[in-house]
Amino acid sequence: MAEKMSWLTNLITDFKKYASLKIVVVFIMVFNFSCKENTKILEDKHLQLEAIIKSDSLPTEANIEIETKKEVAPLASLIDTTFIRLADYSDGFAYDLRYATDNNFLKEKVYDCAECYTRVKTAKALITANEEFKKVGMKIKFYDCYRPNSVQYKMWKIVPNPQYVANPVKGSIHNKGGAVDITLVTLDGEELDMGTDFDYFGKRAYHDNLDLPQEILDNRKLLKETMEKYGFWSTRTEWWHYNLNGATNDPIANFNWSCD
Template sequence: MTRNTLILFLTISFFYGCKENPNKEKKPAAVFQKIEETINRVPQKQTSPQKSFRTFEHLADTTFVRLADFSDGFAYDLRYATTNNFLKEKVYDCAECYTRVKTAKALLAANSEFHDNGVRIKFFDCYRPNSVQYKMWEIVPNPQYVANPKKGSIHNKGGAVDITLETLAGEELDMGTDFDFFGKRAYHDMSDLRQEILDNRKLLKETMEKHGFWSIRTEWWHYNLGAASNDRVADFKWDCD
């Protein structure tokens, strides 16, 4: 019963009662106060605005999109928009996660499966403009750590992401090292780790591979979408509000 319907019902009941008993003293103010008290005890339906997300309809697979426009199911810690990274410098003007449409679709599918396991993807890095790749190369001109910008990397193509997993409550899973740890402990074939860490890495790797991504041996956090390998290096830059 809605609030308005309840008001009407109680009001009619009051006046009908008065008609049946004309000698009964009428105290409209007191009665309406009682009606209001009764209504206030009835739980009201709670409504909240639903966020509208964009769709991929009419978008080419190579179009760059902002993941947050398509889902609120991801988490972000975009390190290169801060100084908390191995470069010790901020190289992005602001923290945003963009990918090509085909990469976004694969990430959404993978994240849906992760959600079924009580976790979600947390991003450290996504698409990286090639001009940023040049900036990183100036700071650390070592191909062991930074891809040569003349050739570019799949990050520059919008087909690579650096990620970890966290619980839906926001607690990161233990992967054995921090992001951008350059050492054997970060290798996928490192077995001298606690079983919990091995299980977490296995969940990340097997789920991502199921959705078209492949990993590199030395970085447990890095995943490339196979379908993006032949895309062109790009220097698309997003706006910062």
């Protein structure tokens, strides 16, 4: 009887070992299959992203209006959703368009050349706000304006983090021609101290960070209150970023300006 029990015990032990081994083998097979599938998905998404970046056929509004005539039409005669080159309608701004250089948080140039386009309604508000800044010896300086959606995909490829770059599928208000990244300079071009450089991602750049020298707080207040007066709203974590009221409802655009 004892021998039979010993034989039965050994059989059960062997079965458990076999079953455990079988489970391990099945797990490894499933894991390898999953890895291969995930790798394939990632490769497919990478190829799709490459195709999107190289293409100008991203989903965008139909019959987009872009004012590019040699003889510039009066601003008042244009539809508010038309895109214009801001410098054609005012010489009172300053520019340091960082994404046309590698002097940005991406450390890469993503624009072929530096231009500042916005929709007409955004331009009207900017020009009016700038006239008020001029009364106190200041003017707006631009770091970024309208951004093609294809460029948003480029940025996402470099830094795929929604904390720093808007997901290009949903788009940024920059892609809609209703957002600008700005600072203030004197009429002679000297930048006001805003506490950080453009695209500094940290608490020192927050609007609600009051633990800063009074001069910096005053400079930010001047920029913020004046921009809000003319229809813009700010982003809490970025002192330089302003969106035009209602611009979130505009469609994403993807036209690229000429560098001729």
